[in-house]
Amino acid sequence: MGIGIVLMIQPHWDTNNLWSELVRISQQSPATVGIVGGILLIVWLLLLWQFYQQTKLSELIVAVNKLVPQVGDTKSQGLQVKRWGRRLQPLAENVNGVFEAAQQAMVEEHEIERSKDEMVTNVSHDLRTPLTSILGYLGLIINDSEQQKLQREEIMKYAQTAFDKSGQMQSLVEDLFDYTQVHQVDFKLHWAPLDLAALLQQLAVNYELEAEEKGVVISAVSNPTVIEMVGDPDRLARVFMNLINNAFKYGEGATFVRLSAKVMPDDNQVEIRVTNNGAKIPDESIKRLFDRFYRVEGSRNTKTGGTGLGLAIVNGVINAHGGQVRVESDDAITxxxxxxxxxxxxxxLPD
Structure with a gap:
């Protein structure tokens, strides 16, 4: 191509031989030949560089395709960024970012599926256990209707046990219902003015009898004595009831449960604490306490039961109010x- 350009810029040939003519032109116009040669060298280098980039890009595409089946493998490290050169390095980094995000999504999906399976197992157990008791005790009462061997005290005892087990089942169903409501996309609160201090005092009064049976003193204190705010009274009451019930169930050795509230005027916020002096929550469990279906290892037994939804409901309701919930626990106080x-x-607020 270079030879053709040199000959084209020549108005006429002075020789009859192509090679002789090129030699003559190079002797007469070395600058022209040098310029044409330099241009051709640059074009050739650009073409070579472009070919190299296309080759590297093709290799990168192949490498990305090989990554796709490895998304589910958490040990896979993605692409080696430095291998692809300065121009393709940002693209390789972006591919790695997408790859890591997909891996994380897969891990979260597997964790959700595992949690759901665990929840189904827990719910099945917690429904079956009281239901078996209910059917058993009611069966004893019905089968004795003809023989009448049971004393009235025994019949009342069996009926009371069946009634208590029915309450457990009702609590479980309510937890499941509340959890699904709180986590619906269109979940809405019923906003209304309320006196938070009065709400906490009323809850403490409502739990006095149960606390006395457990050897626990329950109290409520607020600063100021009237705390006016806007929220969903029913949902907030359920939040504090869940936390009180948790303190009764899992605060082993506790002698008091205290509800306290104080206004933080600088932040236009109120801080509420539900405190007990029972057993410490393990440090490794604190970060996961509010995860759905999660329960502290060893907390599940015939006395406590539950599905691990109570604190997930608490977290969902508080977040819907624009608030936050956290837990602090040591050997003295939780x-x-x-x-x-x-x-x-x-x-x-609603329109």
């Missing part, structure tokens, strides 16, 4: 700490 805005953001 506190569930809730921060709520006294008034919600305007976009959270």
């Amino acid at each position: 506190s569930f700490i809730i921060n709520l805005p006294l008034t919600p953001e305007e976009d959270e």
Whole structure:
């Protein structure tokens, strides 16, 4: 091609031989030949560089295709970024970012499936156990209707046991219902003005009898004595009831349960604490306490039962209010700490 360009710029040939003509032109116009040669060298290098980039890009595409089946393998490290050069390195980094995100999504999906399977097992167990008792004790009463060998006290005892087991089943069903409601996309709160201090005092009064039976003193204290805020009274009451029930169930050795609230005027927030002096929550469990279906290892037994949804419901309701919930636990005190805005953001209120 270079020879053709040199000959084209030549108006006429002075020789009859192509090679002789090229030699003559190079002797007469060395600058022209040098310029044409330099241009041709640059074009050739650009073409070579382009070919190299296309080759590397093709290799990168092949490497990406090989990564696809490895998404489910958490040990796979993705692409080696430095291998692809300066121009393709950002693309390789982006591919790795997408790959890692897909891996994380797969891990989370597997964890959700595992949690759901565990939940189904727990629910099946917690429904079957009281249901078996209910059927058993009611069967004893019905089968004795003709023989009448049972004393009235025995009949009342069996009936009371069946009634108590029915309450366990009702509590389980309510937890499942509340959990599904709180985690629906269109979940909405019923906003209304309320006195938080009065709500906590009423809850403490409602649990006095149960606390006395367990040898626990329950109390409520607020600063100031009237705390006016806007929220969903029913949902918030259920939150505090769940935390009180948790303190009774899992606060082994506790002698008191205290509900306290104080206004944080600088932040336009109120801080509520549900505190007990029972057994410490293991450090490794604190980060997962509010995960759905999670329960502290060893907490599941015939006395406590449950599906591990109570704290997930608490977290969902508090988040819907624009607040936060956390837990602090040591050998002396365990506190569930809730921060709520006294008034919600305007976009959270109904139209």
